[in-house]
Amino acid sequence: MNLKLEKSIFQKQETVIKITGSKSESNRLLLLQALYPEIKIHNLSNSDDTVFMEKALSTNSDSIDVHHAGTAMRFLTAYFAVQENRTVSITGSQRMKERPIKILVDALNQLGANISYLENDGFPPLQIKGRVLTSSQVKIEAGVSSQYISALLLIGSKLENGLNLTLEGEITSIPYIKMTLQLLNQIGVETVFENNVIQIKPFEELKETELTVESDWSSASYFYSLIALSAIGTEVKLTFYKENSLQGDSVLAEIYKIFGVSTSFHENSISLKKIVDIDSSYRVKLNLVNAPDIAQTIAVTCFALDVSCHLSGLHTLKIKETDRLVALKTELEKLGAHVSISSESLELKATSIIKKDISIDTYNDHRMAMAFAPLSLKTDIVINDWEVVSKSYPTFWNDLKSIGINQFE
Numbered sequence: 339m340n341l342k343l344e345k346s347i348f349q350k351q352e353t354v355i356k357i358t359g360s361k362s363e364s365n366r367l368l369l370l371q372a373l374y375p376e377i378k379i380h381n382l383s384n385s386d387d388t389v390f391m392e393k394a395l396s397t398n399s400d401s402i403d404v405h406h407a408g409t410a411m412r413f414l415t416a417y418f419a420v421q422e423n424r425t426v427s428i429t430g431s432q433r434m435k436e437r438p439i440k441i442l443v444d445a446l447n448q449l450g451a452n453i454s455y456l457e458n459d460g461f462p463p464l465q466i467k468g469r470v471l472t473s474s475q476v477k478i479e480a481g482v483s484s485q486y487i488s489a490l491l492l493i494g495s496k497l498e499n500g501l502n503l504t505l506e507g508e509i510t511s512i513p514y515i516k517m518t519l520q521l522l523n524q525i526g527v528e529t530v531f532e533n534n535v536i537q538i539k540p541f542e543e544l545k546e547t548e549l550t551v552e553s554d555w556s557s558a559s560y561f562y563s564l565i566a567l568s569a570i571g572t573e574v575k576l577t578f579y580k581e582n583s584l585q586g587d588s589v590l591a592e593i594y595k596i597f598g599v600s601t602s603f604h605e606n607s608i609s610l611k612k613i614v615d616i617d618s619s620y621r622v623k624l625n626l627v628n629a630p631d632i633a634q635t636i637a638v639t640c641f642a643l644d645v646s647c648h649l650s651g652l653h654t655l656k657i658k659e660t661d662r663l664v665a666l667k668t669e670l671e672k673l674g675a676h677v678s679i680s681s682e683s684l685e686l687k688a689t690s691i692i693k694k695d696i697s698i699d700t701y702n703d704h705r706m707a708m709a710f711a712p713l714s715l716k717t718d719i720v721i722n723d724w725e726v727v728s729k730s731y732p733t734f735w736n737d738l739k740s741i742g743i744n745q746f747e
């Protein structure tokens with residue numbers, strides 16, 4: 339279904355938006371809870387990706403479907419590889435069957451797993467025959483997706499001799515690897531990350547541990563964009579956030595200073611406020627290798643503010659929910675932008691024209707829908723297949739309504 343967003347104004351009221359828990363933290367903690375049932379989790383994400391993860395971990399079925407959830411596909415592949423005497427097949431959406439998984443499968447099989455491909459070599463669906471993994475040493479190419487690395491780390495403490503993982507080549511999305519290690523540390527697992535080697539010590543006995551998931555910073559990015567596009571003085575409060583985040587996308591607080599947005603940290607929340615307008619002669623240059631999920635948000639913010647940008651470190655965008663570089667170029671150009679892309683970057687030239695009443699295609703990608711929605715502060719715009727947002731942020735449209743964005747189906 340398509341949603342028309344009418345040109346609106348961000349209402350300058352004391353709005354408080356409660357954003358759901360981080361899906362990255364939630365899916366890691368659910369996997370750890372399956373390995374260590376003593377873990378109690380608060381503020382779990384209500385995203386589809388987390389719901390599919392929960393379902394997969396609680397079913398006795400031998401056939402698992404994770405739809406579009408990349409973390410669920412990668413983390414569960416590792417999890418089922420160590421479930422002795424259980425065989426499962428794991429699949430996902432059509433797009434999931436195009437998202438590579440060979441690097442992880444090869445690493446797990448080298449550790450002693452028995453994983454094979456049910457359709458195309460290197461891609462889901464997989465058949466996994468659970469067993470005890472006998473080795474502890476493995477090397478992995480680290481530049482394609484950090485999720486392969488996190489998947490191995492999450493099961494590492496349950497291997498007889500722990501895990502000794504050597505990362506080869508450039509490492510992508512490092513904050514997500516660090517998030518995994520920090521969560522392991524919080525439950526008591528010892529880890530060492532030195533140079534390009536990560537060691538995970540074996541760990542059995544866990545006392546009851548309660549953990550609270552921080553809200554999702556990638557979801558907060560859309561409010562950063564909305565505030566950046568609003569009048570000076572516009573403010574919004576988001577809960578539940580903290581200054582010492584495990585999430586790399588918390589770099590938003592630094593990045594959006596460029597666009598005149600300040601962030602103040604309170605006990606359990608952040609306030610975003612527009613304090614100054616960006617000079618349109620400014621050229622934004624950012625390497626987002628550590629925060630790939632906010633690239634779409636930033637590109638649209640720049641376009642809306644008539645600011646040129648060069649975003650790099652984006653090679654992983656090609657294998658996400660859609661090829662996000664191509665999708666961004668196509669949709670921004672429909673709106674009148676001049677965009678060029680390479681295999682790892684996007685260059686946007688400032689244009690003061692924003693075409694009206696354009697329908698944005700979303701390509702089964704939640705972030706395409708949410709990144710383009712702030713443009714409704716500048717013009718009428720239609721978002722096609724608006725339901726896609728539920729992958730990470732099911733209440734997104736309601737939250738937008740609450741700040742004054744008028745919507746019609």
Ligand SMILES: O=C(O)C1=C[C@@H](OP(=O)(O)O)[C@@H](O)[C@H](O)C1
Nearest residue numbers: 362409483484485511514631654
């Ligand atoms: O580990 C995680 O929770 C994630 C890692 C990142 O993927 P890549 O490492 O594939 O870039 C990110 O894009 C994804 O949304 C979530």
Ligand SMILES: C=C(OP(=O)(O)O)C(=O)O
Nearest residue numbers: 406407408409631658659
């Ligand atoms: C890339 C994403 O998710 P995943 O890879 O987990 O499907 C995302 O949420 O932007």
